[in-house]
Amino acid sequence: MMGPAARHARRPGRALRTGGPPDAGTRLTDAQREQVKAVMESHRDDQKAIGDRMQKARKALHDAIAADTFDEAAIRSAAAEVGAVEADAAVLQARIHTEVVALLTPEQVKKAKELRTEMENRVKDGRGAACTARTRVCFRTRVRARCRGRHQPSETV
Numbered sequence: 001m002m003g004p005a006a007r008h009a010r011r012p013g014r015a016l017r018t019g020g021p022p023d024a025g026t027r028l029t030d031a032q033r034e035q036v037k038a039v040m041e042s043h044r045d046d047q048k049a050i051g052d053r054m055q056k057a058r059k060a061l062h063d064a065i066a067a068d069t070f071d072e073a074a075i076r077s078a079a080a081e082v083g084a085v086e087a088d089a090a091v092l093q094a095r096i097h098t099e100v101v102a103l104l105t106p107e108q109v110k111k112a113k114e115l116r117t118e119m120e121n122r123v124k125d126g127r128g129a130a131c132t133a134r135t136r137v138c139f140r141t142r143v144r145a146r147c148r149g150r151h152q153p154s155e156t157v
Contacts, residue, residue: 027111032103039099043092050089057081 028036061078064071101109 053085
């Protein structure tokens with residue numbers, strides 16, 4: 001299982017926001033794209049290490065929960081480890097985000113913030129990831145294409 005920061009490692013610019021092509025709204029220059037790629041590459045080993053730690057920590061938690069005998073202390077300990085790894089992943093993601101944002105112009109930063117707000121509103125309105133995926137089947141219209149979110153969340157199919 002990969003953490004959020006590790007998922008962005010293969011997509012330069014993806015650390016700016018979620019959803020869509022890496023620079024669809026921010027319009028990175030070729031030089032910026034290369035700089036973002038270098039930032040992501042510089043953190044690749046850290047992202048891999050956190051992903052590996054997360055996978056082990058989640059497995060240990062699952063094993064503690066599914067054990068034949070109930071052991072609250074073991075479950076709490078395993079859950080605390082998952083939390084610690086999540087915290088490390090969040091710090092790394094913030095570090096990468098800060099480095100990437102430093103490469104942007106003020107206009108690009110503003111646009112990235114607008115795109116993030118737009119995505120948060122989509123999720124809040126029930127038009128989240130399934131509707132914004134580029135080539136996924138829309139969960140409302142059952143069409144394999146990019147859903148533009150034209151339907152209301154309460155509609156039935």
